[in-house]
Amino acid sequence: MNTDRMIIILISIGILYLVITSVVDVSTIFKKRENVTEPTVLGIKSDQIGNYYIYMYDILTKETTTIASNKAGLFNPFIYKNKVVYTSYQNGNGDIYLYNIDSGETKEITSNPYNQDLARIYGDIIVWDDSRSEYEKGSRVTNKQDIYMYDLNKGVESAVIKTGLPDRFPDIYGDIIVAEIYLRGIYGNVYIYNITSGELKGVTSNPTGHEHIRIYKNKIVWYTQSPCDIHMYDLSTGETMRLTNVSGCEIYPNIHENVVVYQRTLSGNNSDIYAYDLNTKREIQITNTPEFSETLPDIYDDKIAFVRMYSPDKMDIFVYDLNTGREIKIRSPSDFNHGPEIYGDKVVWTAFDVSK
Numbered sequence: 001m002n003t004d005r006m007i008i009i010l011i012s013i014g015i016l017y018l019v020i021t022s023v024v025d026v027s028t029i030f031k032k033r034e035n036v037t038e039p040t041v042l043g044i045k046s047d048q049i050g051n052y053y054i055y056m057y058d059i060l061t062k063e064t065t066t067i068a069s070n071k072a073g074l075f076n077p078f079i080y081k082n083k084v085v086y087t088s089y090q091n092g093n094g095d096i097y098l099y100n101i102d103s104g105e106t107k108e109i110t111s112n113p114y115n116q117d118l119a120r121i122y123g124d125i126i127v128w129d130d131s132r133s134e135y136e137k138g139s140r141v142t143n144k145q146d147i148y149m150y151d152l153n154k155g156v157e158s159a160v161i162k163t164g165l166p167d168r169f170p171d172i173y174g175d176i177i178v179a180e181i182y183l184r185g186i187y188g189n190v191y192i193y194n195i196t197s198g199e200l201k202g203v204t205s206n207p208t209g210h211e212h213i214r215i216y217k218n219k220i221v222w223y224t225q226s227p228c229d230i231h232m233y234d235l236s237t238g239e240t241m242r243l244t245n246v247s248g249c250e251i252y253p254n255i256h257e258n259v260v261v262y263q264r265t266l267s268g269n270n271s272d273i274y275a276y277d278l279n280t281k282r283e284i285q286i287t288n289t290p291e292f293s294e295t296l297p298d299i300y301d302d303k304i305a306f307v308r309m310y311s312p313d314k315m316d317i318f319v320y321d322l323n324t325g326r327e328i329k330i331r332s333p334s335d336f337n338h339g340p341e342i343y344g345d346k347v348v349w350t351a352f353d354v355s356k
Contacts, residue, residue: 044312044313044336044352044354048354049071049352049353049354050071050352050353050354051069051070051071051352051353052069052070052071052072052073052074052075052350052351052352053066053067053068053069053074053333053334053350053351053352054066054067054068054069054074054077054084054086054099054348054349054350054351055067055332055333055334055337055348055349055351056079056084056101056346056347056348057317057330057331057332057346057347057348058345058346059303059319059328059345059346059347060345062331064330064331064332064333067084067086067099067106067348068086068088068097068099068106070088070089070090072088072089072090072091072092073087073088073089073090073094074086074087074088074089074350075087075089075094075117075339075350076117076118076119076339076350077339077341077348077349077350078119078120078121078341078348079341079342079343079346079347079348080121080122080343081343081344082100082101082102083098083099083100083101083121084098084099084101084348085097085098085099085109085119085120085121085126085128086099086119086348086350087116087117087118087119091111093113093114093115094115094116094117095108095109095110095111095112095116096108096109096110096116096117096119096126096128096150097109098121098126098152101346109126109150110128110148110150110157112130112132114130114131114132114134114135115130115131116128116129116130116131116148117129117131118168118169118170120170120171120172121172122172122173122174123174124151124152124153125149125150125151125152125172125195126149126150126152127147127148127149127150127160127170127171127172127177128147128148128150128170129145129147129168129169129170130145130146130147130148130159131145132146133145133146133162133164143165143166144164144165144166145165145166145167145168146159146161146162146167147159147160147161147162147167147168147170147177147179147193148160149177149195160177160193160195161177161179161181161191161193161200163181163200165181165182165183166180166181166182166188167179167180167181167182167191168180168181168182168188169188169211169212169213171213171214171215172215173215173216173217174217175194175195175196176192176193176194176195176215176235177192177193177195178190178191178192178193178213178214178215178220179191179193179213180210180211180213181202183205186209187207187208187209187210187225188209188210188211189202189203189204189205189206189210190202190203190204190210190213190220190222190233191203192220192235203220203233203240204240208224208225208226209224209225209226210222210223210224210225210231211223211224211225211251212251212252212253214253214254214255215255216255216256216257218234218235218236219232219233219234219235219255219278220232220233220235221233221243221253221254221255221260222253223250223251223252223253223262228248228249228250228251229242229243229244229245229250230242230243230244230250230253230260230262230276231243232255232260232278243260243276244262244264244276244283246264246266247266247267248264248265248266248267249264249265249266250262250263250264250274251263251265252295252296252297254297254298254299255299256299256300256301257301258277258278258279259275259276259277259278259299259322260275260276260278261273261274261275261276261286261297261298261299261304262274262275262276262297263294263295263296263297265293269290270289270290270291270292270293271293271294271295272285272286272287272288272289272293272294273285273286273287273294273295273297273304273306273320274286275299275304275322284322286304286306286320287306287308287320287327289308292308292309292310293308293309294306294307294308294309294318295307295309296338296339296340298340298341298342299342300342300343300344301344302321302322302323303319303320303321303322303342304319304320304322304342305317305318305319305320305330305340305341305342305347306318306320306340307337307338307339307340313335313336313354314335314336315335315336315337315338316329316330316332316337317329317330317332317337317340317347317349318330319342319347330347332349332351333351334351334352334353335353335354336351336352336353336354337349337350337351338350338351
């Protein structure tokens with residue numbers, strides 16, 4: 001009799017659970033636990049970080065400005081003209097913020113309770129990587145991710161790439177958004193989305209990873225995981241070109257005008273920065289420091305910004321001038337500086353204080 005009663009109780013609990021999950025978003029019950037992110041950056045845990053910063057350096061005035069600071073997390077700043085977008089975890093999850101360089105004002109772009117990250121901006125359009133589809137009504141965490149867009153003129157937010165798959169790592173130029181869509185599990189392929197027409201088109205379909213997609217005018221660059229090389233797609237001709245083909249590993253490309261910059265690592269040694277001139281089809285080595293590694297290059301006009309890694313807790317930002325062949329070290333109040341983005345004469349990056 002006791003056994004029968006226990007079976008009835010268990011069945012009743014199961015029915016009650018099904019009723020609740022049919023009308024309630026289960027993710028909201030666990031939202032706090034699942035969405036409070038404890039970022040780990042390059043092996044450094046959050047409890048080792050005293051404070052996060054977004055800095056901006058003016059190459060002409062040689063002044064460093066603090067755009068934002070908090071103890072929760074600040075990541076992935078990107079600069080376009082007088083605007084800087086970045087991710088802040090001050091609300092317990094990743095939200096996108098916009099900083100106006102001219103006015104010094106900061107605006108919160110997203111307030112969704114899930115994570116928004118990796119924002120890029122062109123004109124008055126901001127795009128980002130959005131995780132709200134991971135927590136669909138009546139379900140647990142999924143593997144979905146979407147690309148969202150915000151129009152600063154209209155004040156309107158919209159989902160622009162929403163395939164039901166992991167849609168990630170957007171970039172934007174004009175009315176074209178590029179992103180990775182993971183059709184085969186861990187392998188991302190290159191896709192382009194036309195904001196005007198609403199058309200989504202695949203550029204690659206082969207079963208290998210395509211990472212760090214960047215667009216400038218009619219050219220898209222990325223690197224493949226296997227082999228580890230830089231590739232470029234021309235929107236005007238529809239042709240794909242392989243830019244590197246050596247025994248080393250080339251990653252993190254960026255492009256401006258007719259120059260592509262990237263990081264190369266040879267046979268397990270430290271990495272250096274290289275540039276490829278699309279006009280002359282010549283490769284130029286930018287750094288050559290066997291005792292250190294350089295990573296994460298970005299380029300605007302004749303200037304390349306990159307990170308020089310001295311040790312796990314000592315990294316500085318440098319700027320290299322292609323015309324003069326000179327490099328300068330950017331002044332930073334912090335020892336740990338990461339992810340520079342350059343536009344005109346200004347560089348923005350993430351920094352933090354690392355405790356011993």
